[in-house]
Amino acid sequence: MLAVTADDHPAAVGPPDGPVAVLANPTAGRGRRRGALPRLLDRLGATGRPVRLLEASTAEEAEAACRAAVADGVAALLTVGGDGTVHRALQAVAGTAVAFGPVPAGTGNDFAADTGFPVDPDAAVEVIVAALRAGRTRPVDLARMTGADGTVRWYGAVLAAGFDAVVNERANRMRWPRGPRRYDLAIVAELARLRPRRYTLRLDGVPQDVDAVLVAVGNCASYGGGMRICPDADPTDGLLDVVVGGRFDRRTLMRVKPRIYQGSHVRHPLVRSYRARTVEVAAEGIVTYADGERALPLPVTVTAVPAAARLLR
Known part of the structure; x- marks a missing residue:
């Protein structure tokens, strides 16, 4: 088992002249914040560290590029994008000493916001650059999930395992229309067939069966661009927050959402x-979404791992 020990004091960022890798998603935020990248690269260059811009054309290539950069010995990995870009980078830095800095430039920037980074990309860049100059990082928890086949994935914000996951799955299968309207149509389609599902939860080994339409496991409070689904979650307490929405009918769900x-x-x-520290979730016919990205089918086991990442702030 991976063991990571939390501490309350800032830790150093690798070698003082160690290289910094940058993963940028030019389509994040529908491309509205492309200008953040050149400014980030300029500011990083002023720190005197070598800067490596990672190349990738797909999410899978982005994750592989991050893993290769960490294996090559970079001192820090930065992302310019949203939660999906962060999610790919976390697979590489989780459980390592490589520092991580998210520049929020996506439609949803929940992990960055919930871990204390400014929502303005330029302000976040200044925070990251200041931490690099000072050689400073701070620990943050991550959630590690393990599927029935032993596959391991990490996430920073929230795991959706209910209605929102089902909507995402339908939207991703749709070829038309493009953009946000596809998600709106997926909501309408899934509302028409809404029904509670039987879930088996095991919270630190204690089982319970529930009928529910919403199930979320949060390391942080928010998902979906500011929806505080697990409002009391704290990514530094070594625990996961589980929020379960029970036998909602369509009208009640749309009133509560x-x-x-x-x-x-x-x-x-x-x-x-x-x-709980460890959460097991089981139900039929659910593919989970973590940090907004398609993750693992249920059942999964989710464990809070203290200080699994070191943030540049």
Whole structure:
């Protein structure tokens, strides 16, 4: 088992002149923040460290490029993009001493925001550059999930294992229309067939069966671009927050869903919240989404790993 020990003090960033790798997604945020990348590269160059811009044309290539950079001995890995870009980089830096810095430039930037980075890309760049100059990192927890076949994936924000995961799965199968309207149509289609599913949860070894339409396991509070599905989650407490929305009908679900942005949905009588170090989730016909990315089919086991990543802040 991977063992990572948390500490309360900033740690050094590798060799003082160690190289920095940058993974950028030019399509993140529908391309609105492409200007963040050249400014980041200029600011990084001023630190005196070698800078390596990673090349990739697919998500899989991006993840492979990050793993190769870490294996080659970079001191830090930075991302310019959204939660999907962060997710790919986390697969490489999790459990290592390689420092990580997310520049939020996507549609959803939940991990960066929930771990204390400014939402403005230029301001986040300044935070990261200052940490690099000072040789400073701070620990943050990650969630490690293991599938039934032994596959391991890491995530930083939230694992969706209910209605939102089902909607994402349908939207990703649709070839038309493009853009946000595809997701809207997927919501309508899945609402028409909404039904509670039987889940088996095991929280630190204690089993319980629940009928639910929403299940989320959060290392951080937010997903989907600011929806505070697990509002009390703290990515430094060594625990996972589990939020379960029970036997909602269509009308009740659509009334409650907007409240997720403020986190007030957890006060609804059909919502239950739990906290555990290890969470096992099982149900039929669900493919989970982690950090907004397609992840593993249920059943999965999710474990909070303290100080699994070192953030440049």
